[in-house]
Structure formats: structure tokens, C-alpha cells
Amino acid sequence: MSCVRKVTEDLYWVGVNDKRLHLFENIHPIPNGVSYNSYLLKDEKNVLFDTVDWSGCREFLKNIEEVLAGEPLDYLIVNHMEPDHAASMEEVLLRYPECKVISNEKAFMFMHQFGFDVEGRKDEVKEGDIRCFGKHTVTFVAAPMVHWPEAMVTFDTTNGVLFSADAFGSFGSLDGRLFNDEVNFDRDWIDDARRYFTNIVGKYGPFVQHLLKKASNVPIKMFCPLHGPVWRTDLGYYIDKHDKWSRYEPEEKGVMIVYASMYGNTEAAAHRLASELCEKGVTNIKMYDVSKTHVSYLIADAFKYSHIVLASVTYNLNIYPVMYDFLHHLKLLNFQKRTFGIIENGTWAIRSGALMKNFIDENLKECTVLGAQVTINSSANEGNEKEFSSLADALVDSINK
Numbered sequence: 001m002s003c004v005r006k007v008t009e010d011l012y013w014v015g016v017n018d019k020r021l022h023l024f025e026n027i028h029p030i031p032n033g034v035s036y037n038s039y040l041l042k043d044e045k046n047v048l049f050d051t052v053d054w055s056g057c058r059e060f061l062k063n064i065e066e067v068l069a070g071e072p073l074d075y076l077i078v079n080h081m082e083p084d085h086a087a088s089m090e091e092v093l094l095r096y097p098e099c100k101v102i103s104n105e106k107a108f109m110f111m112h113q114f115g116f117d118v119e120g121r122k123d124e125v126k127e128g129d130i131r132c133f134g135k136h137t138v139t140f141v142a143a144p145m146v147h148w149p150e151a152m153v154t155f156d157t158t159n160g161v162l163f164s165a166d167a168f169g170s171f172g173s174l175d176g177r178l179f180n181d182e183v184n185f186d187r188d189w190i191d192d193a194r195r196y197f198t199n200i201v202g203k204y205g206p207f208v209q210h211l212l213k214k215a216s217n218v219p220i221k222m223f224c225p226l227h228g229p230v231w232r233t234d235l236g237y238y239i240d241k242h243d244k245w246s247r248y249e250p251e252e253k254g255v256m257i258v259y260a261s262m263y264g265n266t267e268a269a270a271h272r273l274a275s276e277l278c279e280k281g282v283t284n285i286k287m288y289d290v291s292k293t294h295v296s297y298l299i300a301d302a303f304k305y306s307h308i309v310l311a312s313v314t315y316n317l318n319i320y321p322v323m324y325d326f327l328h329h330l331k332l333l334n335f336q337k338r339t340f341g342i343i344e345n346g347t348w349a350i351r352s353g354a355l356m357k358n359f360i361d362e363n364l365k366e367c368t369v370l371g372a373q374v375t376i377n378s379s380a381n382e383g384n385e386k387e388f389s390s391l392a393d394a395l396v397d398s399i400n401k
């Protein structure tokens with residue numbers, strides 16, 4: 001049985017949903033699943049835009065079959081060669097031997113590397129090239145590092161549809177509702193969208209900015225991404241989010257407190273600071289136990305909030321390993337432009353504070369570590385009260401700046 005949805009007059013969503021997969025890219029938890037979107041344009045020539053992950057191939061082929069209704073498939077446009085979108089192309093090409101593949105030089109090189117035989121079927125395009133399929137004419141725009149080097153997006157100049165590849169995508173599977181205006185995106189999707197962007201594309205902010213600049217020059221009416229809902233209204237809302245994320249600017253003034261605690265004493269310090277912040281009027285606070293939270297969630301909220309407090313015990317004379325892992329991920333993702341506060345703890349050698357400050361200073365661009373710091377010797381006591389108060393004041397002052 002097939003499962004398709006009409007996107008525009010001539011365009012159909014023929015993708016699949018995966019609610020069984022636990023880890024996207026075998027690293028990021030996806031409790032809400034993920035969709036692999038593919039689109040089929042019915043015109044004088046029938047055109048498929050990307051394919052799906054191998055796990056959904058059987059269902060995907062049925063969807064294509066239904067929409068084609070016996071007509072040939074003339075072209076497959078490959079915007080992105082990552083296997084979550086390209087793994088089923090070999091099967092599509094086997095079933096539709098007349099189908100030609102439109103893509104760019106680097107993508108054809110990757111096809112060869114992945115072992116897909118497209119010899120004699122290649123139509124190589126570069127930025128600005130045009131292809132006409134009857135009523136619809138498309139043009140191609142390079143989107144390198146969004147999120148692989150070969151990535152491109154395809155713009156249908158006839159109806160303003162942008163096939164945006166990984167750009168404007170999201171974690172989360174579709175439950176029949178395909179369009180952004182069929183869901184409450186700001187309530188039900190934005191956290192998944194932020195976690196998808198920051199962890200998958202976060203490192204490549206300048207490349208996303210470059211693509212956004214190019215996109216601002218074309219009259220886009222709809223985003224058809226490879227994951228998550230199709231956008232046909234309120235595009236500005238989603239563009240603004242991507243603009244902020246890719247400039248590493250926070251979405252909200254607020255404090256994310258991440259603590260690494262072995263026996264609860266550092267955790268208690270994190271709670272004490274949070275309470276002081278609330279007393280002083282800062283209530284936009286999110287607190288995480290670094291040991292119990294997958295780092296992809298920490299990354300997403302680090303991009304969201306303006307201020308981050310790291311509270312870490314000293315472990316083997318170093319930063320607690322799970323906290324270090326979080327910091328390492330921030331570095332890998334080119335994270336920038338935040339203000340940090342520090343709480344350190346240790347029983348016989350307190351080193352985590354200086355080490356975390358050094359890590360931030362040496363690895364995270366345009367980040368500031370507040371001078372006020374809390375240093376705990378095993379467990380916080382009356383002697384720390386002034387430090388908590390000073391750190392809370394420094395955070396409040398910085399937020400209100």
C-alpha cells in the first residue's frame with residue numbers, strides 16, 4: 001500500500017517515515033523518529049527529487065509507482081548524496097532503466113564511491129544551469145557544506161518551490177500532517193528542528209549564511225526539505241531561526257545550567273544558583289545533568305540560550321569526562337558568542353574551574369567567562385554564599401546589558 005501527499009498541483013510527497021530508528025547517523029537520539037522526504041514532479045517529463053534511506057525503500061517504491069501510474073520516470077535529481085537520501089537510488093535506477101540522473105560533479109564522484117553505477121545516465125549540472133521538464137523549469141544552486149560538500153538545492157522557477165536538501169529540515173516523523181501550517185511547529189517541532197540543525201549543520205554556519213544570502217535573491221514560496229514538514233506559510237519565521245543559529249546568536253536571553261555531579265554536591269550548587277537567579281528576576285532557566293542528558297540536547301539548548309553555567313566536579317585532576325565531552329562537542333561545532341559562568345568543585349584538588357575556563361578561552365570564539373566564580377570544597381557552605389550571590393549578580397547584569 002502506498003502513502004503519498006499532494007504538495008502542489010503537479011508535485012507529490014513520496015517519502016517515508018522512520019519511527020523505529022533510535023539513533024540518527026547512529027549518534028543522535030530521535031525519540032520522535034525522522035522523515036526521509038522525496039518529491040515527484042508530474043510534468044511532460046516526470047522528475048524525482050532525491051530518494052530515501054534504504055530502510056524505507058520498499059514503501060518508497062510503492063509511492064513512486066502510484067504517482068507515476070504507469071508513466072515512465074524520466075529524471076532523478078540528486079541534491080544530496082548522504083545515504084539517508086541516496087541509498088535507494090540504485091533500486092530506483094534498476095526499476096526505471098530509462099531514468100537519467102541530474103546532479104553535480106562532486107555528487108557523481110560520491111555515487112561512484114558508494115558503488116552506484118550511473119554511467120551513460122549522467123546529466124551533470126552546475127550552479128545556474130537550467131532544465132525544463134514541460135511546464136516546470138528548474139535551476140540549480142550550490143549549497144556546499146549544508147551539509148556535505150556536494151549538496152545543492154533546486155529551485156522551481158515556475159511555482160517558487162525550493163527543494164532545499166538538508167536545509168530547513170528537522171528531526172521528527174510526519175504523522176500524516178506534511179505542511180508547517182498543519183502542525184503547531186513552535187510548540188511541537190522547534191526543539192527537534194533546533195537539535196537537528198545545531199548538531200548536523202551547526203559547524204557550518206558561514207556556509208548556511210551564504211546559502212541564505214543566495215536564497216534571499218529568489219522568490220521562494222515553499223521549502224521542500226529532505227526531513228520534516230514542508231513550509232508553505234510563514235517562511236520568515238523559519239528563515240529567522242536559521243539565520244540566528246548559523247550566526248551563533250542566541251534565540252533567547254536566559255541561562256542554561258549544566259552540572260556534572262558525582263554525589264549531589266555540585267548538583268545542589270547548581271540548584272542554589274538557579275534559585276538566586278530567580279530571586280533576582282531571571283527565570284528563563286534550563287538545567288541539565290550532563291551525565292543523564294545526551295549531548296545533542298545540550299548542544300541544541302546551548303545554541304538557544306544566551307548564557308551558560310558550567311558546574312563541574314574535578315575528576316582525576318581534570319574536568320569531569322562527560323562535561324569535557326560536552327565542551328569538546330561545542331568546539332567541534334564551531335560554537336561561539338556566549339557568556340559562561342563557572343562553578344567548580346573538588347575535595348583535595350580543585351582544578352575543574354581553571355581547566356574549563358582555559359578550554360573556553362582557547363577553543364570557543366567570542367566567548368566570555370565571567371570573573372565571578374563559585375569554588376566549592378566538597379560541598380557548598382556559608383562561606384560560598386557571597387560567591388553564589390556575585391555569580392548570580394554578574395549573570396543578571398550581563399543578561400540585562
Ligand code: FEO
Nearest residue numbers: 082084147166226
Ligand atoms: Fe539528511 Fe546530510 O543528510
